Amino acid sequence: MSTVYTQDERARLAPETARAVFRSGTVEPTSGWSHGYAQANMISVPEDWAYDVLLFAQRNRKPCPVLDVTDAGASGTVLATGADLRTDLPKYRVWEGGELVDEPTDVLGHWRKDLVTFLIGCSFTFEFALTTAGIPLRHVEQGRNVSMYVTNRQCRPARRLHGPMVVSMRHVPAHLVETATRVSGLMPEVHGAPVHVGAPIKLGIQDLAKPDFGDPVRPLRGDVPVFWACGVTPQAALMASRPPFAITHAPGHMFVTDRPDSEYRLGAQ
Amino acid sequence: MSTVYTQDERARLAPETARAVFRSGTVEPTSGWSHGYAQANMISVPEDWAYDVLLFAQRNRKPCPVLDVTDAGASGTVLATGADLRTDLPKYRVWEGGELVDEPTDVLGHWRKDLVTFLIGCSFTFEFALTTAGIPLRHVEQGRNVSMYVTNRQCRPARRLHGPMVVSMRHVPAHLVETATRVSGLMPEVHGAPVHVGAPIKLGIQDLAKPDFGDPVRPLRGDVPVFWACGVTPQAALMASRPPFAITHAPGHMFVTDRPDSEYRLGAQ
Incomplete structure (x- = not known):
């Protein structure tokens, strides 16, 4: 196939x-x-x-x-x-x-x-809802994987597991950030509303063009970076906590x- | 004190x-x-x-x-x-x-x-919201514990733990059942919307006057029994699964x- x-x-x-x-x-x-x-x-x-x-x-x-x-x-x-x-x-x-x-x-x-x-x-589960709400998905348009970054926010540890939170980032036109927040916020079991909007450095991200996972994605004029908590977080915990x-x-x-x-x-x- | x-x-x-x-x-x-x-x-x-x-x-x-x-x-x-x-x-x-x-x-x-x-x-967490929405709490009015019942619905087992779902019941005036459902449904982390309204026998409950936990509570004329999933369910699992x-x-x-x-x-x- x-x-x-x-x-x-x-x-x-x-x-x-x-x-x-x-x-x-x-x-x-x-x-x-x-x-x-x-x-x-x-x-x-x-x-x-x-x-x-x-x-x-x-x-x-x-x-x-x-x-x-x-x-x-x-x-x-x-x-x-x-x-x-x-x-x-x-x-x-x-x-x-x-x-x-x-x-x-x-x-x-x-x-x-x-x-x-x-x-x-x-x-990815709420991307269809984002699209339906008129929000363009730059990574899909560009045929790339979404950009993901390790942040400076530590998760609450659990026994032998600890590590930083990972986020996914989507470039969203500024006038649609509110819509993206509201639409994703309605789906808390698939990460819900963004954890941050606007300033990558607030999450300890130095360079948006160098994601830790996935591909770099180009913003269009007027886009703002929007960050959502990401299910790659357990992989960062594996790297930090080293189970066998x-x-x-x-x-x-x-x-x-x-x-x-x-x-x-x-x-x- | x-x-x-x-x-x-x-x-x-x-x-x-x-x-x-x-x-x-x-x-x-x-x-x-x-x-x-x-x-x-x-x-x-x-x-x-x-x-x-x-x-x-x-x-x-x-x-x-x-x-x-x-x-x-x-x-x-x-x-x-x-x-x-x-x-x-x-x-x-x-x-x-x-x-x-x-x-x-x-x-x-x-x-x-x-x-x-x-x-x-x-x-109990959503009872204040129920009260605020104008829903009377018969067990509080009568100075009694809420009525709780073991149901005929089995939980999905997990390793050594299995057992039936337990529910709490509140008598709600019929015209306020929709409100009670909506208000509690907004709070899914404290059991959310009811699991059943109206017919105790559908949950395998033979006699509302004989709760398995808590006290019997008298309905007033026009009240309907409304059942919510209950956090006593793990106790029913203890009784069924017998950890040491x-x-x-x-x-x-x-x-x-x-x-x-x-x-x-x-x-x-």
């Missing part, structure tokens, strides 16, 4: 089709794929680290809203019927002692029976779920 | 004063105390059961919204400066192997260094936090 999809075709793909495309080896950031469906960050750790991760997420809900936690060894999730978490993401990262050791397109060869997988809300083993998604290469994004809008529960 | 407070005086007590009153041995349900401040259910388990409890809560967010988790052995919480979780609730329950073995007014003599404490959102040891609050005898209830209203984060 090496078909190249246009932007419009990607947006309209059913989630299970998108997952099949990635399972077949297509490697692309998932922003703009399967509009209207929630996407998720993934982190798998040995079971004896699972409580640390879940507690870290509970204590840092803004960057780490938990959508599902699997039983140890399970490769499926309640978020997507028939999905296989070991193959259905476009790209993974494998970590040993906090070091990135591999970046494969599936993790069948790395899987372990003691792995507990956390699926964490992703801001972990698997994550590669930043921007998310798990596309079957859950309509409307389920994560305020008042839906 | 054996002062008897009127209903109005209780409502106006600062949270730290309410906690001091309970610390001094006053034993009363906390509904109607310290209006405008969040109240919390409490469950403390040995550290090797902590992941089970946190995962159970994550998988059953409606009855078990987690407001804070302490480090093992800690008796304080970020929810209330200077509070002592071992003394500041009006009444506790001590559990061994799923059996209730004691119901003391403090747990200093039962405390263990390996206990992890979970503070879970409580529907646990401490909880006594139903209706909650931890009064320093957090304004407005923090748990939608859009506050």
Whole structure:
């Protein structure tokens, strides 16, 4: 399945089709794929680290809203019927002692029976709502991954896990910042409202053109940088806290779920 | 501090004063105390059961919204400066192997260094908002604890923990049910909108006059029973799953936090 999809075709793909495309080896950031469906960050750790991760997420809900936690060894999730978490993401990262050791397109060869997988809300989930509200997505327009940065804000530690908050950044036309804040604020389980608008240095970010994860994205005249808490935060915690083993998604290469994004809008529960 | 407070005086007590009153041995349900401040259910388990409890809560967010988790052995919480979780609730329950073995007014003599404490959102938190919206609270009017019932709805299990959902019930005048639903629905971290309105038998409840926890409360003419998910659900899981040891609050005898209830209203984060 090496078909190249246009932007419009990607947006309209059913989630299970998108997952099949990635399972077949297509490697692309998932922003703009399967509009209207929630996407998720993934982190798998040995079971004896699972409580640390879940507690870290509970204590840092803004960057780490938990959508599902699997039983140890399970490769499926309640978020997507028939999905296989070991193959259905476009790209993974494998970590040993906090070091990135591999970046494969599936993790069948790395899987372990003691792995507990956390699926964490992703801001790509509210991008469809942003688009619908008339907000342009510069990274999608430019065919790039969203820009992500490690900030100077420390998360509340949980047992052996500690680390800084990571943010995603979108350039938003100044007159639409209020709309972007309101629309994303209605979806707190996928990071909600921005954590900062305007001055990267306030988050300790020296140069917007040099993201720590993802690609640099060019602003247009009149754009303002808007920063949202990001589900790559647990990866920064892995790097800082060095558990013996972990698997994550590669930043921007998310798990596309079957859950309509409307389920994560305020008042839906 | 054996002062008897009127209903109005209780409502106006600062949270730290309410906690001091309970610390001094006053034993009363906390509904109607310290209006405008969040109240919390409490469950403390040995550290090797902590992941089970946190995962159970994550998988059953409606009855078990987690407001804070302490480090093992800690008796304080970020929810209330200077509070002592071992003394500041009006009444506790001590559990061994799923059996209730004691119901003391403090747990200093039962405390263990390996206990992890979970503070879970409580529907008493939205009662001030209900009152403000003109909804009478029959249990407060009648000077009784709220009625709580074990339902026929099973929670999603988590490792060694399983059990049925518990609900609290309030009699609401029929023409105000919509208002009660809307007002509580705005506060999902303290159980949010009702899980059922009208027919107790739909939840497997045979007789409203015989609650499983709390007191029976008389309806007035035109009242309809409205059921909310309840933070006593983890106690039902203790009874069903029989961990070796646990401490909880006594139903209706909650931890009064320093957090304004407005923090748990939608859009506050």
